[in-house]
Amino acid sequence: MGKGRLEAFSDGVIAILITIMVLEMRVPIGAELEALRPVIPVVLSYVLSYLYLGIYWNNHHHMLQTVRRVTGPMLWANLHLLFWLSLVPFATEWLGTNHFAAVPSALYGVVLLMAAIAFYILRSTIVASQGKDSLLRKAVGRDWKGKLSPVVYLIAIPAAFWSPRVSQALYVLIALVWFIPDRRIEGVLGQQED
Amino acid sequence: MGKGRLEAFSDGVIAILITIMVLEMRVPIGAELEALRPVIPVVLSYVLSYLYLGIYWNNHHHMLQTVRRVTGPMLWANLHLLFWLSLVPFATEWLGTNHFAAVPSALYGVVLLMAAIAFYILRSTIVASQGKDSLLRKAVGRDWKGKLSPVVYLIAIPAAFWSPRVSQALYVLIALVWFIPDRRIEGVLGQQED
Amino acid sequence: MGKGRLEAFSDGVIAILITIMVLEMRVPIGAELEALRPVIPVVLSYVLSYLYLGIYWNNHHHMLQTVRRVTGPMLWANLHLLFWLSLVPFATEWLGTNHFAAVPSALYGVVLLMAAIAFYILRSTIVASQGKDSLLRKAVGRDWKGKLSPVVYLIAIPAAFWSPRVSQALYVLIALVWFIPDRRIEGVLGQQED
Amino acid sequence: MGKGRLEAFSDGVIAILITIMVLEMRVPIGAELEALRPVIPVVLSYVLSYLYLGIYWNNHHHMLQTVRRVTGPMLWANLHLLFWLSLVPFATEWLGTNHFAAVPSALYGVVLLMAAIAFYILRSTIVASQGKDSLLRKAVGRDWKGKLSPVVYLIAIPAAFWSPRVSQALYVLIALVWFIPDRRIEGVLGQQED
Helix, strand or coil: CCHHHHHHHHHHHHHHHHHHHHHHCCCCCCCCCHHHHCHHHHHCCCCCHHHHHHHHHHHHHHCCCCCCCCCCHHHHHHHHHHHHHHHHHHHHHHHCCCCCHHHHHHHHHHHHHHHHHHHHHHHHHHHHHHHHHHHHHHHHCHHHHHHHHHHHHHHHHHHHHHHHHHHHHHHHHHHHHHCCCCCCHHHHHHHHHH | CCCHHHHHHHHHHHHHHHHHHHHHHHHHHHHHHHHEEEEEEEEHHHHHHHHHHHHHHHHHHHHCCCCCCHHHHHHHHHHHHHHHHHHHHHHHHHHCCCCCCCHHHHHHHHHHHHHHHHHHHHHHHHHHHHHHHHHHHHHCCCCCHHHHHHHHHHHHHHHHHHCCCHHHHHHHHHHHHHHHCCCCHHHHHHHHHH | CHHHCCCCCHHHHHHHHHHHHHHHHHCCCCCCCHHHCCHHHHHHHHHHHHHHHHHHHHHHHHHHHCCCCCHHHHHHHHHHHHHHHHCCHHHHHHHHHHHCCCHHHHHHHHHHHHHHHHHHHHHHHHHHCCCCCHHHHHHHHHCCHHHHHHHHHHHHHHHHCCCHHHHHHHHHHHHHHHHCHHHHHHHHHHHCCC | CCHHHHHHHHHHHHHHHHHHHHHCCCCCCCCHHHHHHHHHHHHHHHHHHHHHHHHHHHHHHHHHHHHHHHHHHHHHHHHHHHHHHCCCHHHHHHHHHHCHHHHHHHHHHHHHHHHHHHHHHHHHHHHHHHHCCHHHHHHHCCHHHHHHHHHHHHHHHHHHHHHHHHHHHHHHHHHHHHCCCHHHHHHHHHHHHH
């Protein structure tokens, strides 16, 4: 079974999610510069979510390069990941329209945490399907980013009730940590080609 | 005529349907945990419909693997299936916003029943185009799932007027029955490769 | 220049248009069967537009099979066609929410007429690029459907102001005429392969 | 790393943006011709933005033809371009619903300027990755259009506060300048094939 359709479907869903978020940005009433002010928190939360979805697309792209054969469990692990990513626009809009209040900040973290877990499950499913010489397992290595992110989300979620600013800062921090594309996989694939 | 464009178009429509359903989830007014309560039935109906669309995508994916040549009737049978699937977000939203009332529960079943019939028509069209040595016919075999589902929907639709809970439980049951990917087709294709 | 990206982009736009129309169907207030009544004209106009977009996708699919090399003018003629198709959801919603009134019926015809002209321009652009042995020119032949449709639209548009029912009947008629896929192209391509 | 997925993802996002803009066109209340009048500025701004997104898709298409190998920085430069393009529907709707007022006209220019800069960054990233014999660098040549556009936007943005008509005329002018597809790249690629 080829992986082309799995990639195309995932790309389609992520492309739609990224653009759906713009739809959530209600055009302000009035044509003055002042009218744009309430849109600012919405735009900021949009930028953060755009960055997160971009990171997921990027890492998904890299990870699937190591896949030769798509299995049934892989299809479902992928749909599971897309499910949590599909809740990002909802969480983003709730965060933006409430000016970064406590509960929306916590919910945003819950969605990120579930997506991180779903990504981990998908990766484990791929590694398991590749047997003990798994190319992806070698590429991933110690994976400090993948281990750090859920821990930080678990701190950020309760922290939102104490100080929403702190949990938002943690979400931005993790986005920046992941911003650099996953060179480990590129490295191992590069060696493979030699 | 290649099947690439048929697959890509179907993937596109299903990807959009899955993500459109999230758009239907109106962000609650207010930033407290309480505000999320009316969203819960909407989320639950979203999860069920996501599962159904995922199952259709999965089975569609498997079925088209046996296709070598796309014919005119196949294109229209496929568009007919996509038409009924495109009504899923509408039925889902009506179900969720009315807290699983009787008529929306019945309508949801009607949409599922029509989609099941459309899937059956598409499969018959493919089998007919493949002649008497049809790979798909062999793969499908006795097909107890495909025969069971419309029967259960036919029970669940009138049952909604008596007890919506019963018909909803039947929809969940059929979703779980289909959740396991169609190994029959994988099996026959695997033998083919030997 | 390959035609893959042109096909993928067109498929994407048509897939989105088909599914966007469902979004326009507002979920009724109330959970009784009665509540579905005002939705009926919206659903009927949706079915007609779904059929039209399906026909365009189908014919587009057939036409591009004869294309070897995509040129700049072809890209723009294709975008021009997609522009008019993108107005179909708007015209459909206006038609459905006004219960098939006169002006929306006429506007619907204008959009169909412009799409038919755009399709004709795209086909001429492709034929011109293929030189005098054009495969597409041979496949199209006398093209009575392509000549009939704009004439009927030109009758249906003013007829809407006299009797909207007549113009709607004409739109349904043309949809049914086109419903049969373009076997002429399939025929010539089939001979080609021999 | 192949470029297929990068192209497919970009096509998906641009296809969605083009069709999302139609969603913004609210169907008028009432079924008379008069009711269409307030929709006219919305349609005009839609046509202009459709043209701009078509131009970007076209140039993106041409530019990626020179790419052999997709790198990490290229993925992010591409996502950065898509981010600014994703703000086009928002700017378009604000422009159209306010009948081309001053601040929305200026904001529209800001989004166009940022997209032009993002396109320049993506092109530079591709040229840098291709080394000193870059095919794209040769194809681009002196690039008077790419240099003219941001300068004109920089004039049009402040001009909006003095006369919105002038800045709108400048946006239309640049759209027309770009309307002709980038024959320079086609030219160099053509020579390559010889």
